[in-house]
Amino acid sequence: MGIDLGIAGFITTTPGVGGVLKSTPEDFVVEEASSPPPPAEEGRFAIATVRARNWETNRLVRQFARSLRVSRRRIGFAGTKDKRALSVRMVSFEDVPPDSLRALRLKDVEVLDVYRAAAPLEIGDLHGNRFRIVVRDLAVPDDRAAEIVDETARQVRAHRGFPNFFGVQRFGSIRPITHLVGRHIVRGEFREAVDAYVANPIPGEDEASFEVRRDLAETGDVRKALREYPRAYSFEKAILNHLAVRPDDPAGALRRLPFNLLMMFVHAYQSFLFNRIVSERMRRGLPLDEPVPGDLVLPADREGLPDRGRTIEVTCENLEKVVARCREGKAWASGILFGSEPEFASGEPGQIERDVIGAEGVRPEDFVIPDIPRISSKGTRREILAPVLALEARVASGALHLSVELTRGAYATCLVREFVKSA
Numbered sequence: 001m002g003i004d005l006g007i008a009g010f011i012t013t014t015p016g017v018g019g020v021l022k023s024t025p026e027d028f029v030v031e032e033a034s035s036p037p038p039p040a041e042e043g044r045f046a047i048a049t050v051r052a053r054n055w056e057t058n059r060l061v062r063q064f065a066r067s068l069r070v071s072r073r074r075i076g077f078a079g080t081k082d083k084r085a086l087s088v089r090m091v092s093f094e095d096v097p098p099d100s101l102r103a104l105r106l107k108d109v110e111v112l113d114v115y116r117a118a119a120p121l122e123i124g125d126l127h128g129n130r131f132r133i134v135v136r137d138l139a140v141p142d143d144r145a146a147e148i149v150d151e152t153a154r155q156v157r158a159h160r161g162f163p164n165f166f167g168v169q170r171f172g173s174i175r176p177i178t179h180l181v182g183r184h185i186v187r188g189e190f191r192e193a194v195d196a197y198v199a200n201p202i203p204g205e206d207e208a209s210f211e212v213r214r215d216l217a218e219t220g221d222v223r224k225a226l227r228e229y230p231r232a233y234s235f236e237k238a239i240l241n242h243l244a245v246r247p248d249d250p251a252g253a254l255r256r257l258p259f260n261l262l263m264m265f266v267h268a269y270q271s272f273l274f275n276r277i278v279s280e281r282m283r284r285g286l287p288l289d290e291p292v293p294g295d296l297v298l299p300a301d302r303e304g305l306p307d308r309g310r311t312i313e314v315t316c317e318n319l320e321k322v323v324a325r326c327r328e329g330k331a332w333a334s335g336i337l338f339g340s341e342p343e344f345a346s347g348e349p350g351q352i353e354r355d356v357i358g359a360e361g362v363r364p365e366d367f368v369i370p371d372i373p374r375i376s377s378k379g380t381r382r383e384i385l386a387p388v389l390a391l392e393a394r395v396a397s398g399a400l401h402l403s404v405e406l407t408r409g410a411y412a413t414c415l416v417r418e419f420v421k422s423a
Contacts, residue, residue, distance in 0.1 A: 005176060006275030007165045007414075007423075009282035012155040014148050016421020018139025019400060021413070025054045027134040028085040030412070033405070034078050034126045036090050040118040046093045047117045048101050053108035056083035058261055060109070061091075062234065067104060068096055072258060078125040079408060080264075082169050088112070092121040123260075127303060128389075128405055131412040135400040135420060146395040152419050153393040159289045160329065162418050163278055164386040166271035167411030175202045182269030185262075185375070186366040190250035193265070194243070198225070198236045209233060222247065235261065251371040262375045266367070270337045270377065276356045277335045278384050286348065288385045290323050291333040294347020297322055298383055300330045305407055306383040308334075311343065332383035339379020340367040386410035393419065 022028050036047055052060055057080040065072040074094035081087040093101065098114040138145050156162055171178050177196055184193035201213035208230050216225040226240040235257055242253040254262060282288065291297050295314040301307040311334065314322050325331035336342060336353045342364055344350045368376045389405035400419060406412060416422075 005166075005168060005171055005179070006272045006279055007417075008279040009163070010418055010421065011159050011162050011282070011288060012152050012418045014152045014155065014421075016139070017135075017145045017148050017395075017400060017419060018137075019135035019420050020137045021133070021135050021416055021420070022082075022084045023134075023136045025084050025086050027136065028082060028412075029087075029132040030081060030085055031088040031130045032078060032090060032126050033128045033130060034090045034121075036078075036121060036125065037092075037117040037119040039115045041116060043116040043118040044095055045117045045120050046096050046098045046101055046114055047121065048091050048093065048098075048111050049088065049113040050091050051086070051088050051110045051112055052081075053086050054084060055081075055087075055109065057081055058235075058258060059083075062258075063106060063109075064091070064093070064104075067106060068093070068100060070094075070096060076120040076122055078121050078123065079129070080169075082413075083173065090121055092117070094120060124408065126408050127305065128407040128410070129412075130405050131403065133400075133402040133404075133412060133416060135402070135416060136398065138395070138398050138400060142395050142398060145400065149393050149395050149400060149419060153391060156388060156415070156418060157391060159385070160327075161289065161385040161387045162415050163282065163288055164382065164384050164410060165275050165278060165414045166268075167413040169411065169413065170271050171268050174205050175200075177202065178265050178268035179272040182265035182267070183272075183360075185254070185265055185369065185372070186269060186362060188366075188369075188371075190254060190371065194239060194250045194253055198239050206230070255372060259374060262372060263377075266369075266375050266377050270339065270379065273338050273356060273360060273362075274335055274382060277353055280352050280356060281335070281349065281384065284348070284352070286352075288333065290326050291319070291331075292347065292349065293319060294345050294349045295333045296343065296345045296349075296381060297326070297331045298334050298381065299325070304329075306332045306334075308380050308382060311381060313346070329387060332385055332387075334381040335384045337380050337382050338362070338364075338367070339377040340364045341378040343379075343381060382409070386414065388415070 061072050061075050064075055076092040101111050101114050181193045181196045199213050199217035201210045212225055212228045222240050222243045229237055238256040239253045242256050291314045293314055293316050296311040298306040338357050344353050387407055392403045394401050
């Protein structure tokens with residue numbers, strides 16, 4: 001699966017310990033390190049700290065909206081979280097009394113705290129995430145696993161991080177198809193985008209939905225699929241409801257989906273391209289933890305995080321100085337998240353970026369989407385190394401126990417990948 005998502009190569013040289021991740025949601029605990037708005041006694045927004053077990057972000061927001069009888073547009077959050085996890089996150093609610101949130105009773109959801117604020121939460125309002133992870137059923141005995149894990153952790157620390165791939169969650173853990181939908185959208189292939197989302201059965205998904213998708217792919221019978229889709233698949237049913245009335249309007253059917261889900265499709269395609277660029281850089285032997293001439297480096301912002309709005313071009317003249325800043329954790333080499341206003345690196349890093357984009361056959365103007373203008377994307381740049389803080393790794397009773405702090409947007413599953421050596 002990793003290859004299909006553009007992910008290839010490891011920064012560490014150790015063999016893997018194997019194992020099974022997320023045997024239970026409690027094996028993957030994530031807690032936001034947020035930057036929430038300050039309290040305001042008369043504020044219009046309620047900011048809630050929520051503990052959720054086994055809830056995907058979009059479906060949790062939808063359930064909040066239904067239970068509170070408010071538009072989902074009045075609900076905000078700082079970052080998406082894995083479904084199969086125990087997560088602690090902050091969620092904002094516009095014009096919802098705190099007492100209404102405290103009174104909510106949803107399965108596997110607990111409201112831990114609520115306060116009023118004058119502003120909502122928005123995507124990116126967090127410094128990072130803290131993870132506690134257990135990988136069970138290791139493929140090697142504990143004593144050998146401990147040696148491998150210690151050396152892998154040492155190498156990760158020596159590199160000051162790991163490849164900043166977008167993990168499988170970005171694309172769909174069970175149905176990794178969001179980038180395929182996004183590819184069709186930016187190419188203006190809205191019918192194909194709809195088919196990739198509502199049909200397109202994937203082995204391993206729920207049996208009931210697999211059969212409906214397969215039948216829809218074979219027959220194109222929208223009304224039959226609408227009757228047979230399991231009730232929980234509300235996003236697919238929203239698309240099908242529109243097509244049942246307006247079969248020649250696939251773009252309109254897509255517009256029935258929540259904005260953040262539509263945006264996720266485009267972002268997932270950009271993420272796939274980014275993964276391919278990082279993988280090719282590693283294949284060519286270029287470092288991730290230090291820049292080379294031609295790289296565009298992101299300096300640290302006031303919070304010590306990569307500032308994706310500023311770039312410094314690396315030349316032979318400033319290379320030594322910029323390398324020193326990277327070693328201090330105050331700058332990071334970057335890769336392109338391609339969009340309508342691309343900023344390419346130069347030299348060999350830039351050639352890699354142009355080769356990957358060229359092989360896909362996409363152009364900047366493809367990311368201006370007139371039929372759904374809100375999901376057009378200018379693109380940006382992203383650090384190619386995910387920094388690690390407070391990394392601890394140990395083996396006990398046939399299981400790998402990891403704890404780590406990661407910056408926003410970094411995927412803990414891609415760190416786990418270095419230890420288990422999965423594809």
